[in-house]
Amino acid sequence: MSLNKSFRVAVKLSIRSYCVQRPFKKTPKILITGGLGQLGVECAKYLRGKYGKNNVILSDIIKPSTEIFNDGPYIFADILDFKGLQKIVVDHRVDWLIHFSALLSAIGEQNVPLAVRVNIEGMHNVMELAKQYNLRIFVPSTIGAFGPDSPRNPTPNVTVQRPRTIYGVSKVHAELLGEYYHYKFGLDFRCLRFPGVISSDPPGGGTTDYAIAIFHEVLRKGHYDCYLKPDTRLPMMHVKDALRALSEYLEAPNESLNRRVYNVTAMSFTPEELAKEMFKYLSGFTISYRPDDRQNIADSWPQVFDDSEARRDWNWKPEVDMDNLVKLMLKEVKEKIDANGF
């Protein structure tokens, strides 16, 4: 037996010693980390609709609202506590791990040491965990994994990646570590680079947040003060498409995947173009522009994302275009404002 083959066998045996049964023949049991952020709660709803309420466990380090707690299984999970994560995987017989915990681009720049811990040490923990227990692991990456040296219009799947934020650096690290674990240990690592994801839930402190805040502010106050210049073009996607992409990619057979990391997108627009589209349905609001530090971040990111490889390999196709996105957001944000009374 060659050294390479005997090494692979040894790795497989060590994985098996943590897993008595082969997973995936049954409905998968899914754990979502960092689940109380912008994407986690909606993701749990989406996947519970598909796999059953009790098969999707939401987790985070923060206390959930009564509504979220009553919606389905919710547990405490700190991604910096490896033993705690092991216990959860064993106790709940987890098969798939969706790793959402992170400090996003703007927040990460305000606390670099914490971003290093959560985004890099946390990633090490979940990768080891997935390897030990033979989990399928999904880690989202971002347009922020590119930098000023990358081609920006369009940005292909494989190109120069030299990001200038700790968020971007940590995501490139995650992409490379995941690919490495896949090729070295056979780990079923899957990663999508999302553009700005737009939903009516409060965003987590990223550079594309303006495209959510603008709806909340104009519906509440009739005015939005934008922190990016009017002509800043960035790729975007409605949360419905983001979750469908995640779910379809998680289910794609291994044989169809030529990569472990794929770009996905739905559209690209500027703040000025978004406001123009909103004027079609809502008159009488105003918008002003006062660029801050986030402008520098946005200026180093892709303007148009090339997702042709995802379209080719697992038939990715967005459904929500800009017109629909604006209609959905106006409706959903208005409902939230009415329900919360402010």
Ligand SMILES: NC(=O)c1ccc[n+]([C@@H]2O[C@H](COP(=O)([O-])OP(=O)(O)OC[C@H]3O[C@@H](n4cnc5c(N)ncnc54)[C@H](O)[C@@H]3O)[C@@H](O)[C@H]2O)c1
């Ligand atoms: N929202 C977007 O537009 C977007 C775009 C591209 C990629 N992503 C990625 O998707 C994922 C989810 O994004 P989001 O917008 O929901 O983020 P978010 O900031 O809204 O939520 C992140 C969650 O991580 C949790 N967290 C922080 N430290 C933790 C720890 N030690 N242990 C466990 N949880 C911890 C936070 O409490 C928070 O609820 C992130 O990895 C992000 O990089 C998001």
